[in-house]
Amino acid sequence: MTDKTVSMYWELLNLCEDFLDSGYLTEHGRAPSLPGLQPLKTGDAGHRTAKLEELHETILECTACGLYEGRNLTVPGEGVTEPVVFVIGEGPGADEDRTGRPFVGKAGRYLDKWLDAIGLSRNTNCFIGNIVKCRPPGNRDPLPDESSACLPYLQKQVELLRPKVILSLGRIATQILTKRTEGITALRGKTYRFMDLPLIPTYHPSGVLRNPEYRAPVWDDLKRLEALLHE
Numbered sequence: 669m670t671d672k673t674v675s676m677y678w679e680l681l682n683l684c685e686d687f688l689d690s691g692y693l694t695e696h697g698r699a700p701s702l703p704g705l706q707p708l709k710t711g712d713a714g715h716r717t718a719k720l721e722e723l724h725e726t727i728l729e730c731t732a733c734g735l736y737e738g739r740n741l742t743v744p745g746e747g748v749t750e751p752v753v754f755v756i757g758e759g760p761g762a763d764e765d766r767t768g769r770p771f772v773g774k775a776g777r778y779l780d781k782w783l784d785a786i787g788l789s790r791n792t793n794c795f796i797g798n799i800v801k802c803r804p805p806g807n808r809d810p811l812p813d814e815s816s817a818c819l820p821y822l823q824k825q826v827e828l829l830r831p832k833v834i835l836s837l838g839r840i841a842t843q844i845l846t847k848r849t850e851g852i853t854a855l856r857g858k859t860y861r862f863m864d865l866p867l868i869p870t871y872h873p874s875g876v877l878r879n880p881e882y883r884a885p886v887w888d889d890l891k892r893l894e895a896l897l898h899e
């Protein structure tokens with residue numbers, strides 16, 4: 669696909685998003701029904717799948733921080749077990765808490781379009797998760813003790829999934845993974861390391877839905893991610 673074609677595709681996606689913003693909901697816009705894990709039948713994927721399922725069973729029952737008290741469902745994450753990209757957000761929202769799946773609301777549908785624009789999908793080559801696996805009340809930021817309690821689960825997921833690149837979404841996820849304190853506007857545009865893997869930060873899809881001026885920098889970040897995958 670040429671740069672021009674990709675740019676046209678991206679513009680089309682943004683136009684579609686404008687329709688969604690204005691309340692034009694289509695069947696196409698709804699997230700597909702997916703199981704939590706979709707193994708690829710290569711290498712040690714079977715072993716990895718078993719380990720991930722074991723880990724996710726533990727997460728489902730976890731009471732290690734106060735967030736367990738208000739949750740409906742835990743949201744361990746979903747995708748393939750040999751992802752090229754591990755997409756990491758901050759925490760589940762209301763739709764995710766209700767379904768047990770990550771990024772299934774409006775921001776999630778928007779994220780799926782971003783990924784699709786560069787040939788990525790939770791169905792085929794990505795895994796999507798969050799820093800905390802239970803919804804913070806009222807969608808507040810996770811507290812430091814809550815993210816610290818949950819981080820070992822994410823580290824274990826990264827260890828088992830072994831993605832090529834991590835894409836962090838938004839300020840909270842990026843600050844926690846990079847151990848830095850700047851805002852996302854200052855943090856994005858560079859490549860960091862998490863568990864010895866390259867990490868590219870970008871804005872959170874819900875932030876971009878509220879601030880259309882973030883679309884261009886997001887597209888720059890996605891193109892950098894795509895280039896990194898092809899190195």
Ligand code: SF4
Nearest residue numbers: 730733736802817818
């Ligand atoms: S947020 Fe994480 S550490 Fe806290 S209860 Fe949920 S799974 Fe456990």
